[in-house]
Amino acid sequence: MEMSEQPRSRRQTRAAILGHLLQSGGMFRPPLAKAVRLSEASLSRILFDLKAEGLIEEVRRPAPYVGGPTGLVSLDNSVALAAIELTAQRLSVGVGGLSGELHYTERLPLPKTPTVESVGRVFHDALQLLQDWTRRRRVRLSQIGIAIPGLGRSSVSDNPIIPCDVRLTRGVLGEMFAGVPVEFTNSVVAHATFHRCRTEDYPFTGTHLFVFVGQGVAGAWMEDPIEADALLPVELGHMVFGEGGPRCRCGHQGCVEAYTSLPALAELLGVPEPELLHLGAEWVNAIPISSRVRQELRRRLFRLGLAIGNTLNVKPCPAVAISGWPSLLAEEDRKALVEGIDACLLGGRKFAGVSLAFVPPSNGNDPNAALAFAAFCLACRGGMPAASVEAA
Ligand SMILES: [Zn+2]
Structure with missing residues (x-):
């Protein structure tokens, strides 16, 4: 039986587990159960699913608890995430794992006086590189996270800092990476996520x-x-x-x-x-x-x-x-x-x-903040396909 004060959906429960693993880098079962307010039996059932879906892994480790060894649960590093980060100087693109290591990074300089058209072309080049890299290695992306400085809350295409047509880019992404969930965010949110999950x-x-x-x-x-x-x-x-x-x-x-x-x-x-x-x-x-x-x-x-x-x-x-x-x-x-x-x-x-x-400052480390944001997005939807999140 669940010990939560209010009922949670399956998505929310899975998101809570993945979110804690993301922020901690790995937890033993007893404190994880406590943190997400689940009995160990309930947690066990959900971990079984998450493991079968390739989202988490577990190693038997001696733990500092009465009752002997237990499982150290962490996120599965074979999950591939794409990170795209726009800064004043360049557009960075990369592929990495849930624990933050990058397997591939490419940094494309922006023109001196960027326009919507020229930044759009750099975006297109970056997405082409990303598609080539993932295709050659048969990497299936689970999430794409994109950080744009100054991205507004109300109007997603209105970005006065660096000219950039978010709606158009979203359309191109939908064609080139059909079926892969894509999330855009303001750079500050990506950096906040990066620090929250990666700063020791x-x-x-x-x-x-x-x-x-x-x-x-x-x-x-x-x-x-x-x-x-x-x-x-x-x-x-x-x-x-x-x-x-x-x-x-x-x-x-x-x-x-x-x-x-x-x-x-x-x-x-x-x-x-x-x-x-x-x-x-x-x-x-x-x-x-x-x-x-x-x-x-x-x-x-x-x-x-x-x-x-x-x-x-x-x-x-x-x-x-x-x-x-x-x-x-x-x-x-x-x-x-x-x-x-x-x-x-x-x-x-x-x-x-x-x-x-x-x-510490985290500017200059692009696309690490976008990668942390992509991991966060995957955790938030409980590792479930984007379409099934609303239904869950
Ligand atoms: Zn101002």
Whole structure:
């Protein structure tokens, strides 16, 4: 008998199991049963199905429990997922497994001034490469995950950051990879999923806000366990601070993104953006920062803190994880960001009980975030064919 408070569909139960395995990397049966609120007998029946479908594997291992050895359950690495990630510089495509290793990666540069047509051609080339690679190796894809920066919630074809026709790409995918489930998402959601599933000792398990400071600045609401409809992007990067200020790529002036994105940071440091990208995490040691620039850097971090704090004022949340260049700074510099949150969060940060953690930047690792997102999509539909999900 199930021990859940409310009835769950077969899809939801399978999704809960796969989601926990994805986030943990592997679990013994007793704690897994507890985590998904199932009796060990019920769990056993579902694991039998998942194993028969090639979605999980199990190794007998001595476990630290009374009752001797039990099964260590993990996701089956023979499941093949395709990952496609669009960034400001390139389009990355890859094929990988459920535990995050990539077997194939190709990175296609975007033209200097991308248009809907030229980006469409790069997409077409990337999909052709993907089709050739999977056909030659007779690889059957179980899921395709695609991450697009700034992808809106309401209108899927409207993407002001990099011109790209999502509807058209979806159509091409449907023809080239008939029957393979395809999901598009905002890059911030993909990066949030990547960190939640792949960052060792990720600081939060419960509900929190994930903030990504890269080419743009954006957030995603994270729930536990992660569920498809609970992953919502939040455009906190386009919070405008008064009139004037630097022009943002969204067309407005004075957005927090125009002060704190990677391009804005490059300009402040007086370094060409490609050089900053090339340095990666090393830039903090490689680029000397004058005291004047450092002061301005802290002012901008404070502003980013205000944007995060105000987001929490609108939708209270107990924790915030911040990924991106601010994570690389010394604590003395990061303090400005924390003070910004404190300065506008209703009642202050301590009173509001908001925990903060910095996680490493994940920009430049494309298409790893899209791969994590593809694994997440497969887990969310319980590993079932897309068509049967509604019926389940
Ligand atoms: Zn903006």
